Amino acid sequence: MPLTAPSAAPLLAVNDLSISFGSHESADPSPPKAVDAISFAIAPGQTLGLVGESGSGKSATSLAILRLLSPNARTTGSILFDGHELLTLSESAMRRHRGRDIAMIFQEPMTALNPVMPVGAQIAEAVEAHHPELSRSAVKSRVLEAMHQVALPDPERRVRDYPHQFSGGQRQRILIAMAIVNQPRLLIADEPTTALDVTVQAQILALLRDLRLTHNLAMLFISHDLAVVSQACDQPGDRIAVMQHGRIIEEAATRDLFLTPGHPYTRQLLASAPTMHTDRSRPLASVSSRTASSE
Ligand SMILES: Nc1ncnc2c1ncn2[C@@H]1O[C@H](COP(=O)(O)OP(=O)(O)O)[C@@H](O)[C@H]1O
Ligand SMILES: [Mg+2]
Incomplete structure (x- = not known):
């Protein structure tokens, strides 16, 4: 696909990555x-969408990039970040990347936040982990700036509030603030809107779009929902990779994937996902490909 390949040098290059889980x-x-x-x-500046049904290997892929897979996982292949191999990096070197150059947003805003700690203190911890040299007031101003960037209402007043005092969408904004507060270059978003209702989901997607355009972020956007992925990957140069049973069966520029899907499974996903590109005069199909899925 030479005509649609990204023009800039890749920030993240995953090659021939395989993961298996053995029992102890x-x-x-x-x-x-x-x-x-x-x-x-x-x-x-580019977003790659990774879409596939539950159990297809999306989260395992994102956790491998952060080297956060469980100890029973065996990983082979190569993950280059800015030209450096992550898979052979020492744990201490990896810790310096995690949460600084490479940040992640998970699906469940409530479980990812500490319920007994004010949200401002949690964002501050993310700063202090990588910038112990900063003064208290410098950390605080970064925290407030991040809360403003993710459009949390009234940060100066709410910085001392606890997670339960925020709505689900606001909690996801807090997690996004934690992810971007150290100005990462790569953002991994694994089902970031799945726990949210449709209206809030659209607001979070709009926020992520703003953030990645302002900060020229590379983003890996993961969802089981092709409609959501297509909204996240809607800028020129964005691409979507379709995963099934651990493999990427098709990868293309977003527009090409919708116009000329090459794989039957992609066509099934398209037929079952209403998107801006869908012919709404036709009924939706349902996906029935769960042959070897483990769930
Ligand atoms: N810690 C683990 N131990 C054993 N198997 C795992 C572990 N994590 C994931 N798996 C298996 O790996 C496969 C891919 O899982 P996952 O990446 O979570 O899928 P997805 O995120 O696409 O829903 C599934 O079959 C899942 O059961
Ligand atoms: Mg997952």
Whole structure:
């Protein structure tokens, strides 16, 4: 696909990545692969959408990039961040990347936040983890700036409030503030809107779009929902990769994927997801591909 490949050098280049999970007890020499030889790249300012049904290996892929997979995971292949191999990096070097150059937003805003700590203190912890040299007031001004950037109402007053005092959408904004407060270059968003209702989901997607355009962020946007992914990957240069049973079965520029889907599974996903590109005069199909899925 030389005509649609990103023009800038990739910030993240995943090559031939495979992940399998063995159990601690049985030393199975060849457990089934949760992720099977996938490759993709993301340039600064570009968003790659990763879409696929539950269990297809999306979260395992994102956790592998952050090196946060459970100890029973076996990972092979290559993950280059800014030209440096992450898979062989020492744990201390990896900790310096995590939450600073590479940040992540997870699905569940309530479980990802500490319920007994004011939200401002939680965002401050994210700053202090990477910038111990900053004074208290410098940390505080970064916290407030991040809260403003994610359009949380009245940050100066609410910085001392606890997570339960915010709505679900606001809690997701707090997590996004934590993710961007150290000005990362790569943002991984794994089902960031799945727990939210449709209106709030649209607001969060708009916020992520604003943030990534302002900061020239590279973004890996993960969802089981093709309609959501297509909204997140709506800028020129954005691409969508379709995952099924651990493999990327198709990857294309967003527009091309909708206009000329190459794989039957992609066509099924398209037929079952109403999007701006869908012919709304026709009934929606349902996806029925859960043959070898583990759930
Ligand atoms: N810690 C783990 N131990 C064993 N199997 C796992 C673990 N994490 C994920 N898996 C398996 O890996 C596959 C991919 O999971 P996951 O990446 O979470 O899928 P998705 O995010 O696309 O729903 C699934 O079959 C899942 O059961
Ligand atoms: Mg997942």
